[in-house]
Amino acid sequence: MSENNYLQVDHLVKYFGDDRAVDGISFGIPEGKFLTLLGPSGCGKTTTLMCIAGLHKPDAGEIRIGADPVTSIENRINTAPEKRNIGMVFQSYAIWPHMDVSQNVAYPLEIRNMAQSEIDDRVAEALEIVGLTDMADKNATQLSGGQQQRAALARAMVFRPRLLLFDEPLSNLDLKLREQMRVELKRIQHEIGITSIYVTHDQAEALVMSDEIIVMSKGHIEQTGGPHSIYARPVNKFVSDFIGVANLTEGRIVSNGGGGSGTIEISQGGESVQLPCLLADGLAEGDDAFLSVRPENVDASRQPKDGPRIEGEVIQSVFLGNCLDCRVKWGEFEWKVLAHSRERLRVGEKVYVRLDPDHTLAVRP
Amino acid sequence: MATDTAAPQIDVAPPRGWRTWFTQENIITTIVGLIVAVAVIVPLVALVINSFLVLDDLGFDTEWGLQNYRDIFQGRVIKKALINTAIISTGCTILATLLGVSLAWINARTNCPFREQLEPFNLIPFFLSPFVGAIAWHNLASPKVGLLNNMAKSAFGIDFPLFNVNNLWGVIWVTGIFFAPLVYLFVVGSLRRMDPSLEDSARTTGAGLLRTTFTITLPLVTPAILSGAIIVFVTTAGEFGVPFKLSAPFGWETLTTQIFTKAVGDDANHYLGAAMSMVVGVVTAFFIWIQHRIIAPRSYTTVTGKGFRPNLIDLGGWKWLAFAYNVFYVCVAVVLPIICLFFVSLHKIWSGRIIWSELTFWNYQKVLFFWWPESIDAATNGIINSFILAFGGASIAMVVAIIVSYMIHRTKGYGARVLDFLSVIPIGFPGIVLAMGVLVTYIKTPIYATLWILLLGYITRFFPYGQRNISSIMMAVSEELDQSSRMAGATWLTTLRRITIPLLKPGIFAGWILLFVIFLRELSISIILYSAGTETLSVGVYYLSNFENEPMTSALSIAQTVALLICVVIFRKVAGKEALTA
Known part of the structure; x- marks a missing residue:
């Protein structure tokens, strides 16, 4: 070739x-x-x-x-x-x-x-x-x-x-x-x-x-x-971090469902959550990996939705017109979220963070 | 698309690189680099070796030993010369620094009237020959034939000599006023580049004008002042002409006048001369090393490179005092000496007073008319030789300077650092010291007693001046300008010819004229390396002063001064105001 x-x-x-x-x-x-x-x-x-x-x-x-x-x-x-x-x-x-x-x-x-x-x-x-x-x-x-x-x-x-x-x-x-x-x-x-x-x-x-x-x-x-x-589809932490903005946090692959999808477990302050994700090439069950998801693929709302539950507190909310640029604190980790502007999230509120499983990635460290 | 992200680890050692070595660039730069290395290092090594050879009593044979050094520090005459050199250098440094700093401050930071018109005159002594300055001051202020003394006598009836320059004070005075521009050039640039907000913020804290000047302005330019002072100290320690003319005949020898007598005098002893040169060279090289390593790097930390127009200080009524001070300097350094030399040169015999009825241009015929059978060979040869040497020397030195600068700034690696070092070394050694090295190296080769040995000495000692001119521009010119020419398909030589050199043109012209001036007035190398037939202008002046009379000496001095002044005018046209202050 x-x-x-x-x-x-x-x-x-x-x-x-x-x-x-x-x-x-x-x-x-x-x-x-x-x-x-x-x-x-x-x-x-x-x-x-x-x-x-x-x-x-x-x-x-x-x-x-x-x-x-x-x-x-x-x-x-x-x-x-x-x-x-x-x-x-x-x-x-x-x-x-x-x-x-x-x-x-x-x-x-x-x-x-x-x-x-x-x-x-x-x-x-x-x-x-x-x-x-x-x-x-x-x-x-x-x-x-x-x-x-x-x-x-x-x-x-x-x-x-x-x-x-x-x-x-x-x-x-x-x-x-x-x-x-x-x-x-x-x-x-x-x-x-x-x-x-x-x-x-x-x-x-x-x-x-x-x-x-x-x-x-x-x-x-x-x-x-x-x-x-x-x-x-960044394959590792460096690319994910360097290109655009991403939420990156350490985790571990708990299952490989085949076809490039699987589940990653991330934890903060004793709280663990398992999230469906797409796996980068070469990642197998039990491997250390990073969860990578872009802010536009993260949503935050007052009401819990289906799927894994991540509950945090809004610590920053900036109105950008078409959306809200928010930070949601979950343990020590801060989720970068581009929320829908009609949500009108305010600092101090408890919210539920939801990741779009089609754009949630597990990347190599 | 075929991309191989998981490239296998290849084990390659760090660069060796003799493989595709033979390129235009590598061949030419290496040859020039080697020539420079040999030219600079061999004379210094020869000097070291010869300084440990002791001449036996009969003057035929030598043996290894330290006797030369013992003679210097214990012998009565040489030890006194060493002390005199130290006194002159220290005194001159103090005087030149006071003059240079005050004049620079007046010109750069105050509203002194006519300062823009005065500035070029403040720099003229930089281009003139201090040796000629000494001759002029000898005729102005020696006890018997001094014009000033005789005028004081006839005007005010003062019966004792008012001034006497035939001693160490005279040497300090003349070197001080002639080397003041060196300090001036270092300081004036720093003062002009200084960020005015540094001073303004001092003013806002309640400090007055003078207080700000002494607590903020001058401390900030201290590195520049120290650099200038060190250069003056080193230049004075190696100065030959002034003490030779003013003080040596009256019993005040210096190391340089002693080196001269050991090099060419009746009791020539090259080995002792080499040892004395070593003593001077070690001291001057040490000071230059301090300047280069410790002081120069600091001069840019407090002074930004931006083109500020600092607020000028309003001196009020004092500005006329500042003006008078500056005019006084120009008078004693430029106007008085030239006028005096001119009048002396118009007499057949100089007795210390102008005799209006006997003025003649006869002396000029004797020293300038080389076709005239009665002309004096040493003078007429000197004129021709000096122009040949100045033209050829400046041209060759600039070629060397361009290639050396190119190597320092455009090639990486060990060679660049070695060359950078090599082109500082000659600055650390006074001309007379380097000339001793050249003499002992080449005395038994065919180039001895030809113009070639003078040319070699000139270029070796002074090519760093041209190199600095080129380097300052080359650092400002992006390497990408060269690289894009290569990418456009031009070879290294074509790129040098069509891109690099045209871009460096202003620096090349300025450097060339500067070297031309230096070579046209050069004395301390020439005096060691000349022989009958290869006299230079300054050697001619020396010859006339020693073997003929003051009026003839003055005539040739005036001729040299006129040539130098023409160069000054051209230099300012070509290089612009700021060229020297860089």
Whole structure:
């Protein structure tokens, strides 16, 4: 199956001093897809990207683009970055301040000794795609952050590279522009159909843009999947905690009903409750696990409903219009609940917490 | 999609990496790194070795021993020279610090009138030759031929010499006024960058203006003051020209004048000279180490890097006193010396008073007209050689500086740290000390007695100045600008040529001109390494002063000063106001 991948990374290892920044990870991506490496700072995502770019040399592993092995430490291959034909958009945009926008975009083509007429055509086309046609003669210093971002993208794709790499390209923009550029970047990537790898620590960005997400921490891959499955079915505590907001509490698997469902027992202050849940792969009866459920899948009401009963006290209730953002204290644990606004729960009230069994997960520690 | 989450643990040792080593980047940076390492380290090692070789009584053979060091600390002449050096360095540091801090405060923080016009003049002594300053002050204030003394005599009938600079006080005075800009540059930048809210909050607690200045402002810039003071101390300890001109002929020798006589004098003893150089070098290197390690890192903790425009302090009527003080400084450091040299240079014989009827440009013909048979070779050679050395030296030193800065800031690992260290070392050793090392290293090689040995000495001693200029910009320029060029398909060299160097251009120009100025006035390296035919401008001045007369000396001094002043103007045009204060 890995032969079908356009980019394939195998057993990549990179040290910084004695610190194993990338710890033997492997992944791949089919042609034309948008892959995101997502994780907190220091998880090795940027290092991985730099190894693909050829700007860092890994200590072990292989990287293949199409049929071309650009890095294979075992075979003493490590193609120089300029020979890899990869476009890259940097966090700081890296627009050269001593050139204007069209000179910036033309640079990769000049390096490739193209005819001037073709350079002009390609630059115009690239600027058109990113919507900077009017800015061609402007100096880099005269551009806004978002415009520099677009110029960097035009420069990265103008020479029709095999891959496009993005190193947290939106992190220096303000929130509104960031949301706008997310959609824009995805549109352009889709339009030119180029295989892309995107590095970010912003989970919202990853969820909006990606075909496939790889969640990383401490140099490892924690989980791989599409945006929906990463959000709805995190496999372990880290992913559940890192993506979105989740209620996470320690528990133990008491039964495995087969078909991926089972029962988890959680306890607080001598009180135990057994909850039906979906089991992450590899969890068996008797295993320690974490219960993970998102606040929107938790409800709180004054009247008890069917099923397992969790009784607690409202300690915070914030009216958000369409819902109530509540905290319900149960023993030492605080449930994060998005309750229906008609409930009008008040601080100090006794309520019953109910988890939606279809979205209650047991994840690996 | 084929992703392998449960990758097997692979056992790989931390990087060894000799495999794909031969890249443009690695080859070029390694070669330059090795050259720098050899150039810096070999002379110092040679100095250490030679300092433990003792010349026997006949002066033919040597043996290992500590006798050189015993001579320094027990011999009458050298021990006195050591004490004199300590007195001069301490005195100069105090005077230069008082001048530098007060002038910086007046210019940066008060409403002193015309301070923006005065500022460039406060920095001029930084670019001029202290040796020429000493010659000027000798003609202004020596007991017999001093212009000021003779004017006092004819105007007020004062019959005894009012001033006398032919002693340690004279050396302290001249070095003090010439090195004050070093302190000024360190302090003025800190004062300008200081967050005004630190002072404002002191004012709100009820502290007055002066109280705030002395309890908040000055303590906050103490690291900058200490840095400047240490640089002055070290520079003075290695200063050769001023004591050589003002005090040595009158019995006040210093270590540097002693090193000079041991290097080239009649009783040349390179081994004893090396030992004396070691003593100076150990002290100066220790101080520079303290500055680099302990003081410099602290100077940014209290002073933020933001471009504040601090509130100016209204001095009221006192502002005219501040103005007068600043004008006085510019007069004694720049205006008076130049005017005096100019008048002296117009006389055939200088007797301490201006004789209006006998003014002539004859001296300028003697020292400048190299095509004229009666011109003095040492002077005319000096002009040509100095421009060759300054042009070539500044160019080569900047190439080295660029590559070394690149290695320090853009490559990781052990080499970067070693180079960072190597480019601090030369700053810790005065020119005369390093020149002794270069001399004993290369005296038996073909480059001795050529311009090459001077070039080598200049570059080794001063490339760190250019490197600092480049580094400060390189730290501000994101590495991603280089990396994105590589990703666009450019090789390392193309990236260097088309991206890195163009971005560094302002720093390269500023550094180049700074080095050009330094090389054009360089004395203490040249005086050790020159020989007949390879004189430099300052050596020419030395030669005229020693073997010809004061008017001719003054003429060449004026020529050098004019060349340096032109450089100052260009430097300010190219580098802008703030370039030096970084």
